Amino acid sequence: MYKERIQKLHVSLGIPKEYLEHSKQLLCVEPTQLVSTEPDFYGRRQRLTPEAFDAWSNMKQSAINDGVTVFLISAFRDAQYQHDLIARKIGEGRSLEQILRVNAAPGFSEHHTGRAVDLGTHDCDALEEAFEQTDAFVWLKRNAKSFGFVMSYPRGNAAGFAYEPWHWCFESPATEKEI
Ligand SMILES: [Zn+2]
Known part of the structure; x- marks a missing residue:
């Protein structure tokens, strides 16, 4: 079961058992079908x-x-990738609490769903808040919704994640119904 797999990854990182049980965030499930995109x-x-x-x-x-x-x-990034990313940061001496403020725990990254994208543009460094000052961001704010993409982590988001103007998620109508 997916949830058991996630629990094992949490145990391996030292994330308390309660994290998965009591999280207010939705578990992000990996899809059954994925296709290759253009190179990033x-x-x-x-x-x-x-x-x-x-x-x-x-x-x-x-x-x-x-x-x-x-x-x-x-x-797309799977739960194991997220585990390895966090394990690497722990290895660099950062605290779990610090890490989980900017990186979702395994099972809770929207990238697991295969519907989330981190986007960039030429006049901005990757994954920087300054992305919000680019023409690309202005365009996305105006147009992304009509293609089904929403910015998941605006300033002051309910999940308590850091502001990520570059992170957009495609919400298919079917998924919205399931939630
Ligand atoms: Zn992202």
Whole structure:
């Protein structure tokens, strides 16, 4: 079961058992189907669900048509990836509490769903708050919703995550019904 797998990853990182039981966040489940995207900014292969990839491709083309450049920095990442990322930071001497303020615990990253993307543009360093000052961000704020993408972590978000203007998630109508 997915939840048991997540629990094991938490135990291995020293995350208390209660974290999974009592979290107010929704568990982010990995999809059954993923397709390859174009290479990301770093030339790495990325994956998304077929629906999210279609929506992203249409959105990116529409931005290009408006003279705006926006590209993928990251997309699907599984729970094991998230575990390894956090384990590496613990190894560097950071506290779990510190890490969980900026990195979701395994099972709680929207990137597990294959519907979340981290986006970048030419005139901004990757994954920086300054992304909010770019033309790409202004364009996304105005247009992303019509392609089904929402900014998951605006300032002061309920989940208590740090502000991430670069992180957008495709919410398929089916998923909204399930929630
Ligand atoms: Zn993200």
